[in-house]
Amino acid sequence: MTGSGTPPTTIPGSDARSNGLPEAAPNPGQRVLVAGGGGYIGCILTRCLLDRGYRVRVLDRLYWGEEVLGHVIDEIELVQADVRDFPGSALEDVDAVINLSGLSNDPTAEYSPEANWQMNAVATENMADACVARGIDRFVFASSCSLYDGLPAGMHDEPPQSSRAAPTPPPSTTASSTCSRWRAIPSARCRCATAPCTAGRRACATTSW
Secondary structure, three states: OOEOOEOOOOOOOOOHHHHOOOOOOOOOOOEEEEEOOOOOOHHHHHHHHHHOOOEEEEEEOOOOOHHHHOOOOOOOEEEEOOHHHOOHHHHOOOOEEEEOOOOOOHHHHHHOHHHHHHHHHHHHHHHHHHHHHHOOOOEEEOOOHHHHOOOOOOOOOOOOOOOOOOOOOOHHHHHHHHHHHHHOOOOOOOOOOOOOOOOOOHHHHOOOO
């Protein structure tokens, strides 16, 4: 923000190199599947990937309509589908998968706990299984906001610890644990990282591809 005679405010981490992002994309031309690419973060990430030279395929049920992708619709491949019915064909010729699908906050999750579980946990597990089966070596899973429920204001190191006693673990925690288990298996080429601004500072150095 600027004011009369006031220099622009510099946001920490706004410089590309300060958060681990190389000036040039290391693998331009690769095809990236963005599940949930029509969402709040997904539609912005899609534009960023295109600008860095990647080919992008978006999988989304388009709950908010196709208009949210209007700025990139002529530059992407669009697969309109529900992540709970993930079509294996969406992974054809894909080099990497970024999963931003599912319900993103507590109110929507509490409105339909079963849908929340199916979209955020089960669908993530199925998607990552499909990636492992196809030898796709990059799988990025972004947690939902529910992972941080009950935390006081301020910066927190991972893993965050919620102060609210929940009857079951948040689906994001379960899905993240599942991905971590695959990452520890030498034969599985699936990698898991949490996305910047969604789950922690550490991610800034792990998603710079």
